[in-house]
Every structure is written in structure tokens, then in C-alpha cells.
Amino acid sequence: MPFNDFSKGLIKINPIFVLALGLCPALAVSISIENAFGMGIAVIFVLTLSNLIISLLRNVIPKDVRIPSFIVIIATFVTIVNLTFKAYLPSLSESLGIYIPLIVVNCIILGRAEAFASKNPPLRSVLDGLGEGTGFLLAILLISFFRELLGTGGINFAILGYEFGSFIIPLFSDMPALFFIMPPGAFLIIGLLLGLFKRMDVI
Amino acid sequence: MNELLSLFLRYALVNNFILVMFLGLCPFFGVSKKLSDAIRMGLAVTFVMIASSIITWLIANFILIPFNIEFMETVVFILVIASFVQLLEMVIRKTSIGLYRALGIYLPLITTNCAVLGIAEINFLEGFSFLGSIASSSGAGVGFILALTIMSGLRERLELSEVPGSLKGLPIAFITASILSLSFLTFGGLRI
Amino acid sequence: MKENIKRVVVLTIIVLASSLSIYVYNNTVEDALKEQEMAELTEHINMIFPDAERFIQKDDIYYVYSDDEIIGYAFEAIGKGYGGDITILVGINNDEDLTIKKVSVLSHSETPGLGARITEDEFVSQFDNKPIDAIKLEGIDAITGATISSKAVVNAVYSEYKNKIQSIRSE
Numbered sequence: 001m002p003f004n005d006f007s008k009g010l011i012k013i014n015p016i017f018v019l020a021l022g023l024c025p026a027l028a029v030s031i032s033i034e035n036a037f038g039m040g041i042a043v044i045f046v047l048t049l050s051n052l053i054i055s056l057l058r059n060v061i062p063k064d065v066r067i068p069s070f071i072v073i074i075a076t077f078v079t080i081v082n083l084t085f086k087a088y089l090p091s092l093s094e095s096l097g098i099y100i101p102l103i104v105v106n107c108i109i110l111g112r113a114e115a116f117a118s119k120n121p122p123l124r125s126v127l128d129g130l131g132e133g134t135g136f137l138l139a140i141l142l143i144s145f146f147r148e149l150l151g152t153g154g155i156n157f158a159i160l161g162y163e164f165g166s167f168i169i170p171l172f173s174d175m176p177a178l179f180f181i182m183p184p185g186a187f188l189i190i191g192l193l194l195g196l197f198k199r200m201d202v203i
Numbered sequence: 204m205n206e207l208l209s210l211f212l213r214y215a216l217v218n219n220f221i222l223v224m225f226l227g228l229c230p231f232f233g234v235s236k237k238l239s240d241a242i243r244m245g246l247a248v249t250f251v252m253i254a255s256s257i258i259t260w261l262i263a264n265f266i267l268i269p270f271n272i273e274f275m276e277t278v279v280f281i282l283v284i285a286s287f288v289q290l291l292e293m294v295i296r297k298t299s300i301g302l303y304r305a306l307g308i309y310l311p312l313i314t315t316n317c318a319v320l321g322i323a324e325i326n327f328l329e330g331f332s333f334l335g336s337i338a339s340s341s342g343a344g345v346g347f348i349l350a351l352t353i354m355s356g357l358r359e360r361l362e363l364s365e366v367p368g369s370l371k372g373l374p375i376a377f378i379t380a381s382i383l384s385l386s387f388l389t390f391g392g393l394r395i
Numbered sequence: 396m397k398e399n400i401k402r403v404v405v406l407t408i409i410v411l412a413s414s415l416s417i418y419v420y421n422n423t424v425e426d427a428l429k430e431q432e433m434a435e436l437t438e439h440i441n442m443i444f445p446d447a448e449r450f451i452q453k454d455d456i457y458y459v460y461s462d463d464e465i466i467g468y469a470f471e472a473i474g475k476g477y478g479g480d481i482t483i484l485v486g487i488n489n490d491e492d493l494t495i496k497k498v499s500v501l502s503h504s505e506t507p508g509l510g511a512r513i514t515e516d517e518f519v520s521q522f523d524n525k526p527i528d529a530i531k532l533e534g535i536d537a538i539t540g541a542t543i544s545s546k547a548v549v550n551a552v553y554s555e556y557k558n559k560i561q562s563i564r565s566e
Contacts, residue, residue: 191377
């Protein structure tokens with residue numbers, strides 16, 4: 001049964017495509033696979049650890065101060081991620097910019113704290129955090145795959161500063177459809193993907 | 204003066220919070236079906252944005268920077284914004300029931316609206332002056348209202364138009380936003 | 396009343412614990428943060444001056460050495476782009492006219508695909524080995540669709556050059 005806590009986040013209640021939560025970062029930083037991995041990993045880290053702490057403290061925190069308490073706990077982990085990126089991955093930190101501190105107000109994290117971690121034991125909350133976080137990562141990777149491919153004419157596979165190879169589409173990469181890495185491209189790709197998923201009855 | 208005007212325009216049009224920077228999308232897709240709701244929500248967000256820009260500017264420049272604790276910035280800002288919104292809700296509820304009915308219901312949502320923390324972070328990271336922060340946040344607020352209003356008008360029309368089955372609802376809203384965002388990109392040629 | 400006290404106590408403890416952990420963590424990464432800033436600067440200076448062996452900072456100017464001889468100077472220029480400040484590192488040749496050696500964009504937040512292309516070689520290489528009087532908008536081709544960002548870079552380089560040139564000449 002606990003596995004279900006993890007797997008439900010991947011597709012069944014995928015934060016982006018099903019719950020439509022956490023859209024800001026999903027649209028803003030999905031310019032490249034590298035950015036998507038950076039943001040996705042940051043969200044998994046914050047979501048899992050804040051779920052753990054909130055679940056451990058769920059019987060201690062009085063009900064009417066729970067939201068501010070959750071926000072402080074989340075903000076602490078976000079600051080830790082922000083400092084880590086700044087210190088060890090400066091170029092990633094630069095390109096993610098204010099969207100790293102804005103993870104604090106990412107509705108997925110407060111949403112999971114409120115809907116799941118504040119009511120369930122630690123192990124299940126961690127699995128829920130990992131699952132929802134991974135679901136977010138997969139969704140943002142999918143969006144950025146299309147944006148980078150169409151917008152730059154190739155893909156550069158890189159995770160947290162490590163490069164795993166790249167490819168370009170000959171000819172197309174000389175004159176790529178820049179539209180897709182500009183803001184309107186993000187709206188279009190996510191709209192079309194949502195439509196496609198609806199058509200395929202996935203969501 | 205010129206500087207302030209250009210900051211205002213930068214965040215109202217060129218870097219429109221919703222359509223170019225993707226901040227505050229939840230109300231954009233959530234509330235924006237009715238024009239009157241959109242305007243009220245926009246006004247509430249704008250007010251909170253300007254007020255919290257002022258407060259966070261004061262805190263940043265009189266506490267965080269003098270004491271060298273800039274790294275606490277995110278925690279402090281979000282706490283301040285959350286408390287301010289809570290306070291505002293209490294004050295409005297006590298003073299004007301009409302205003303509370305009109306704006307109050309949106310207030311709890313505003314704490315977790317990326318646009319509010321977003322403008323505070325931008326003001327801090329860009330090192331805007333006090334007046335600069337006011338200009339940027341009112342610009343961002345006006346841009347927010349503008350995008351919300353246009354979108355709600357478009358969505359009212361969309362309800363009546365024939366949309367392919369699988370694109371109904373959210374997908375077509377995103378595609379509409381894409382076209383709207385494209386038209387806002389043309390402000391990129393503005394000389395500011 | 397008792398409930399109220401509990402609320403305040405719990406919230407205070409959480410805030411204190413949070414501040415403490417961030418403070419401790421910030422101290423542990425502080426060295427890495429400083430090193431990172433230095434490393435970034437060194438990388439850009441090495442890119443502008445491939446022969447550079449070391450550099451020293453005096454006021455806001457970096458003096459770049461090779462074999463104990465000054466081969467050039469570098470300084471930062473800040474321009475106003477669309478998304479905010481654009482920081483550019485400007486390298487100057489140690490020659491008669493103090494021509495520009497190369498410029499390199501340190502940080503910016505321009506629109507991807509448009510203004511962000513100021514970092515691309517096609518744009519920045521136009522500055523290579525030009526005398527300052529050629530650094531005007533007529534001398535540099537702006538990026539299509541990103542005139543403002545291009546202009547911001549050109550103006551920043553030009554005016555910061557004029558500011559710094561006195562102190563460089565007097566060396």
C-alpha cells in the first residue's frame with residue numbers, strides 16, 4: 001500500500017497536469033532540460049523534507065497557526081536549496097533566478113503539507129512528497145523537452161552541472177522556432193499537452 | 204521621475220507579471236471567468252503587492268542589510284506577507300462588511316500568490332530604491348489587473364465558441380494565454 | 396488563554412529553529428559562496444585574456460598580469476536592460492589607445508531568445524579589439540528584436556570606459 005503513496009503523484013494526481021498546481025515554475029523555467037532538472041530536484045528536496053518535518057510535528061502544531069508554521073518550515077528548506085545552488089551551481093542558480101525562492105509559494109508544497117503530511121505518518125508523507133515531487137519533475141521535463149527541442153533545435157542533457165551528451169537537428173538548429181523558448185511558447189506547449197492527455201484519457 | 208515611469212512600464216507591460224514572467228497564474232486561470240471578479244481580485248492583489256513592497260523594503264534596508272542577514276530574506280519576507288495579509292483581513296472584516304464581501308474572500312489566497320512574494324524578491328535582488336519599489340510594484344499590479352481583465356473577457360467569449368472537445372476548459376485557456384502573451388511581447392520594442 | 400500561549404510558543408520555536416538552521420547552513424557554505432564568485436570572475440578574465448596568469452584588484456579595476464607585466468585591465472560595467480541590470484566585464488588592451496580587448500556578459504535577466512542573445516559570440520565579438528570611439532551604436536550591430544538590450548550593453552561599456560579611463564591612464 002505505501003507504494004501507492006509514491007506512485008499516485010506520477011500520473012493519477014500529477015501536480016501540474018491534473019491538479020494544475022505549481023504552474024509558475026513549470027512555465028517559467030522550462031526553457032531547457034537542464035533548468036527543468038534543477039527546478040525539479042529542488043522541488044523534490046523541499047517537498048520531501050517539509051512533508052517529513054510537518055508530519056513529525058503534526059500533533060504538536062496547533063490547528064490555527066498551522067499555515068504560518070508550514071510556511072516557515074518550507075521557507076527554511078527553500079533557503080537551504082537556494083544557498084546550495086548559489087554556492088555550488090552558480091550558473092544554474094543564475095538561470096533559475098527568483099523562481100528558486102518562489103518555491104516557497106509553490107502551491108504544490110503547501111497543498112501537500114495541508115492535504116497529506118499534516119494528517120499522515122512520516123513514512124507515508126515522505127513517499128507522498130517523493131511521488132508528487134517526481135510527478136512535478138516528469139511534467140516539467142516533458143514541457144522543457146518540447147520547448148528546448150523546438151526553440152533551439154536540439155537538446156543538451158545536463159543534470160545539476162553534469163553533461164550527459166547532446167544532439168542537434170541539422171538545418172533546423174540554424175533557424176529554430178525561437179517562439180517556443182519565449183514565454184508564449186510555454187503557454188502553447190502546456191495547453192497542447194493538456195489537450196493531448198485529455199484526448200488520450202490519461203487525465 | 205523618468206526612471207520611475209520606466210520601472211512602472213517595465214513591470215506593467217514589457218515584463219508583464221502574468222503573461223511574461225508567469226507570476227500569479229493561479230488566479231489567472233482560476234478566478235478569471237467573470238469580469239467583475241477579475242477586477243476585484245486584481246485590485247486586492249495590487250493593494251497587497253504595493254503594501255508588502257513597502258514593508259519588505261523597509262525591513263530589508265533597515266534590518267536585513269545593516270545586520271548582514273540577507274540570507275534570511277525569503278523566510279522573513281513570506282512571514283511578513285502572511286502576517287500582513289492576515290492583519291488586513293481582520294481589519295477589513297471589522298471595518299467594512301461590504302469591502303470584506305467584495306475583496307475579503309480573495310485575501311487568504313493572496314499569501315500564496317507568487318506575484319506578491321515575487322515583487323518583494325525582485326525589489327530586493329534588483330536593489331530598487333524606496334520609490335523604485337513602489338513604482339515597480341504598482342506597475343506589476345496594473346499589469347496584473349490588465350492581464351486578468353483581458354483574459355476574463357476572452358474567456359467569457361470562449362464559453363460560447365465551439366472548441367474541439369479535448370481542448371475545452373483549461374487547454375484552450377492556455378492556448379489563448381499564449382496568443383495574449385505573444386501580443387505582450389511586442390511591448391519589447393518600447394523605448395523605456 | 397492556555398491555547399494562546401501554546402500557539403505563540405510553538406510558532407516562536409519553529410521560527411527560531413528555522414533561523415538557527417539557516418544561519419548554521421549559511422556559515423558552512425559561505426566560503427564556497429565567496430570562492431564561487433572569485434572563480435567566476437577568474438574564468439571570465441581568463442576568457443578575455445587567455446595569457447593572463449594572475450590579476451589584482453585595485454579600486455574597481457582589475458589589473459591583469461602575465462610574466463609580471465600588465466597585459467591589460469578589466470572592469471565591470473552595468474547597463475539597464477529590460478529584465479533588470481546587465482553586468483558586463485570589459486577587458487582593455489594595455490596599448491597606446493587602450494583599445495577594447497573583449498567584453499563578456501557576467502549576468503543579466505533578459506528575455507530568453509531575444510535580449511538574452513547579448514551573451515552570444517555573434518554579438519559580443521563585435522567589440523573585439525575596437526577603439527572606444529567605434530563603440531557606438533553605429534559601430535555595433537544590435538540584435539534583431541532586442542535593440543534595447545543591445546543598446547544597454549553598448550552604452551554601459553562606453554560610459555564606464557570613459558569613467559575608468561582616467562585612473563587607468565594615470566597608472
